[in-house]
Amino acid sequence: MTEAPTSFRYVSKPRRTQEDRRFVTGKGHFVADIVPDNTLHVALVPSQEPAARIISIDKSAALALPGVHDVITGDELAAAVEPMMNGLDTPAVKRYAMAVDRIRYCGEWVAAVVADTRAIAEDAAELVELETEPSDFILDAEEAYRPDSLAVHEAHGSNILLDRTFTWGPVEQHFSESARELSFRVTWGRSSTVPIETFGVLASWDGWRDTLDVWASIQMPKYADQIARALRIPMNTVRVHQDVDVGGSYGVKRGIKHTVLAGYISRKLNRPIRLIEDRLENMRAGDAHGPDRIFDISIAYEDDGRIRSMKMRALDNAGAYAGRAPFQLGKPIGAIVGPYTIESVEYQAISVTTNKAAQEAVRGFGQAPTNYAIETALDRVAAAVGLDRVQIRRRNYIPSDQFPYLIPSGTSYDSGDYQTVTDKVMTQVGWDDLVRQRDALRADGQLAGIGIAACLEPSGGNSSFEPLLNPANTTTTWMDSCRIMVDGAGTVTATIHTTSSGQGHQTLTATIIGEVLEIDPDQIRVIHADSQTSLPSNSPVGSRMAVMLGGAAFNAAGKLKDKLKRIAAKQFGASPDEVVYSEGTFATADGDQSLGWMDVVTIAHRYFHLLPDGEQPGLEVTDVYQVPTGGGLPTEDGRVQMYPCHSFEFHCVLLSFDPILAKPEIHRYVIGHDCGTVINPHIVKGMTLGGIAHGIGAALFEEFTYDDQGQMNAQTLADYLLPSSHEIPAVEIVHHCTPSPFTVLGQKGSGESGYLGAPAAISGAVNDALAPLGITVDKLPIRTAALSDRIAAAANTQS
């Protein structure tokens, strides 16, 4: 790895994480582990139809079962709470935790049973009698987009949540000037992150303290805020316990509806209420599906393969309610040209409602599908001009000396050296050998292919896509914070203000504070404040915590060091900038006077008379950190600085499959990865490998399919196939470090790495394997059965 800008003491060193110890002993603190006395349990009654009018709900048999305390319906809930926020200006697309009058997707909750145990609640849920009048439904996005289509929300008048066309630069001119043009369609199937822990929440109202305690498996910006609004209670009565360990999320754990429901019941019954999804509830109605997207792409390019302009139409199937889905069309605007010098772009972003489950945020927030579309374009142009697929990318890369580089949609990329990363991967993989290996497999009767993907991971997330897609929303900050306290005994405690779901935030914070204060990070305690004592945070979404929490921790530690220096300076009779700090010792430049860490801490905590004038006693500092480069509103033509940092990854994969069975086997997987300064190499490695595994799943196995009756086919882990250790190859990672000029240590994000390029790389490899047969696949996931059918059909036409 290239040396980081300065030599570090703790940063970039392969140190153990602080978190792992508790997990390897089974001592994590997950939401399902928290069961206060008197807790009641919730089970949900799901709808059996994709669309229906609710005629009646008979609760009597359920209520008669011993141990059942209540059965709540959508009507009751809607009368007592506000609809959930959806972020867009679509007030008629109302959404509550449970169906009100109308059912809009199969599995939607129509009633909640509250009982002494989860088992009794499940028994009683089966006794709730639901009378409905089924109605027509719609599953297909193209159909839903048609002006005359059936509207999922009648009051809204159509299925269109968002339909906006952006034109950045002289697109038509570039199309007419360019020598060539090509068009194609690709489809990204509905998959998700599917954490091994389902979503769960425990809500407990205490009327004597006016406090709603919430323990939840959550990863959600402004969670306490949304609960309070929906329940019509002041936000300072909501206390989210952010020290709950979250068993994986990758964007998806947004259980607002679960929490509003549990919070409402707890206030009604004055008991702690526990709602832990079972796998079935999670898969069909957990608000946990990801993008479901059709791309139509046109590319204008020159004979030498240089791409001048792109038109992209992205039609996304949001499911029955708005959720965060439309915004997942917005975030990719910040990297809409990928790592390439495409000069102009027309982008039509369409989000429609259908009678599928609601879509929520998924790792990369729409970037992985977009990258798949862009990378497919690069492969098609390469084929058209007869260039090697690595060459075509090299020809279109933004040169390393042009950063910061302004892309047509208004974002400046911070830094990158794409050619060098590509060089490193080519060396690692031994390109000529790899091609020979592929050809040998082909000679053996296999279909074998090499896949290439080069893409960006926008990181340090802010929410510029909100004002961009909803002018009524003028939010321009998405800050994050850190507080550091040094107690009277000299030990250091930092607080972070969000939950963690495996990203290693404690390690990140301790490492950076340790670096600045030159003390062993293992001596620094990092705790998760609850929401009532929290500084502002926007949670670990958008691959942001290394940048944002890292930035806040760095600044807070700097402020602390400055204060300690001022106190020492006063004792020395010197000015603070004459004080030299090293590993806990403060000294004058000449070394004549010095004070130890405890001497200065003691002055701060006990000796007001020794403090500089105006200095507050004690040692507590905070930093609330604005997203670097953030703060601006979009221009009228829809340009905005989206995320500040752009990590780069270059994937190269060799796979093969038998023409009859078509089960892909991955022989080699090399990724070049540049996320700037790495804070903890173990963590970045894990994120990258995990992301690639997730991407392989999205490319080959995972999909929430619906049958033509609107029933979801994949409701268990036996139908929705998560890759196991058998499907994931040993992946080789090649590092490179191009520090970001916009962050405190040159770091960029890596939480979405791997996932953002793996699906494109796998698709490229499969298509390369199929090339000799003259067929292409243009839909993910590429399921084995569909693939072998295509191969058989092609063989039949040829014979």
Place this chain on the structure above:
Amino acid sequence: MKCQLRVNGEDHTIDVEPRTTLLDALRDNLKLTGTHVGCEHGICGACTVLADGEPVRSCLMLAAQADAGPEITTIEGLSTAPGELSIIQDAFCEAHGLQCGYCTPGMIITASALLERNATPNRDDIVDAISANLCRCTGYGQIVEAIELAAEKLRQRNASPSEASQ
């Protein structure tokens, strides 16, 4: 019904409904919450415990089936003492063979069963052994490395996982 369970070397008598799974009995009755719930239909492996040394899915077994039956070992039974790590647990920390930690107890239980019967597993043996334990965070790479490392450390000690914890 009354059930007698022998878990981590201790005897417990619990009163459960006949339909109670071993998983629920461990978590709800014995408060051994290190064993996790992922799917409750036998796919994910988060609920893996040892029954007489063999990995089993506690979501697919009734508590009644363990009545006066096999010796059950959960993740809590693998730590040598509070705050101390077994060799396998330590290797998972060293290689960072986890992220969110949710699949981890099941992985470590599975790894300990593997290393108990095979002191020199190769990569394929390890991949096979953990192939029925799903992890969504890691992509398995560092889990495999952790188990390789644990095997090496155990060989240096010339001990099986159970001998090393005595």
